Amino acid sequence: MSPAQEQAARTLLETASLRRTRPRLLVLQSLLQASYPVTQEQIAEQLGDKSPNKVTIYRTLEALCTAGVVHKAFLQDRTWHFEPAHNCSEHQCHPHFTCIACGQTTCLMDMQVPAVKSTHNGYTIHRQRMQLEGLCPNCSC
Numbered sequence: 317m318s319p320a321q322e323q324a325a326r327t328l329l330e331t332a333s334l335r336r337t338r339p340r341l342l343v344l345q346s347l348l349q350a351s352y353p354v355t356q357e358q359i360a361e362q363l364g365d366k367s368p369n370k371v372t373i374y375r376t377l378e379a380l381c382t383a384g385v386v387h388k389a390f391l392q393d394r395t396w397h398f399e400p401a402h403n404c405s406e407h408q409c410h411p412h413f414t415c416i417a418c419g420q421t422t423c424l425m426d427m428q429v430p431a432v433k434s435t436h437n438g439y440t441i442h443r444q445r446m447q448l449e450g451l452c453p454n455c456s457c
């Protein structure tokens with residue numbers, strides 16, 4: 317892990333007024349290092365010997381999600397994939413594209429999707445999340 321990632325993780329915790337604990341720092345650094353959303357299991361794998369146990373990673377991710385530092389990006393094979401929230405706006409996540417041939421999911425950071433307006437009385441939208449599927453450039457040809 318680079319010192320820059322460690323600093324970024326510290327800053328994120330500070331901004332969210334979360335206590336700086338070792339599992340939170342490790343999990344955040346792991347998420348910042350990945351260039352795509354990852355599962356709890358992939359975080360443990362990436363951290364290797366330093367990794368907190370499963371329950372701790374689970375609780376840490378829940379705490380980071382509640383604080384809005386981390387988002388649940390998408391659900392695949394009944395497993396949530398997590399990513400840092402800094403590439404999303406307050407009420408909308410950037411879209412994700414899953415290739416039906418190779419299974420690869422990509423973050424579409426530069427795709428703008430109009431925000432849905434709530435038309436039903438009594439419904440409040442907290443977050444708009446979009447998952448697209450089709451063929452990636454590698455599998456299209």
Ligand SMILES: [Zn+2]
Pocket residue numbers: 387389401403404408409410
């Ligand atoms: Zn998001």
Ligand SMILES: [Zn+2]
Pocket residue numbers: 415416417418419420451452453454455
């Ligand atoms: Zn593909």
Ligand SMILES: [Zn+2]
Pocket residue numbers: 352353389399410411412422423424
């Ligand atoms: Zn993403």
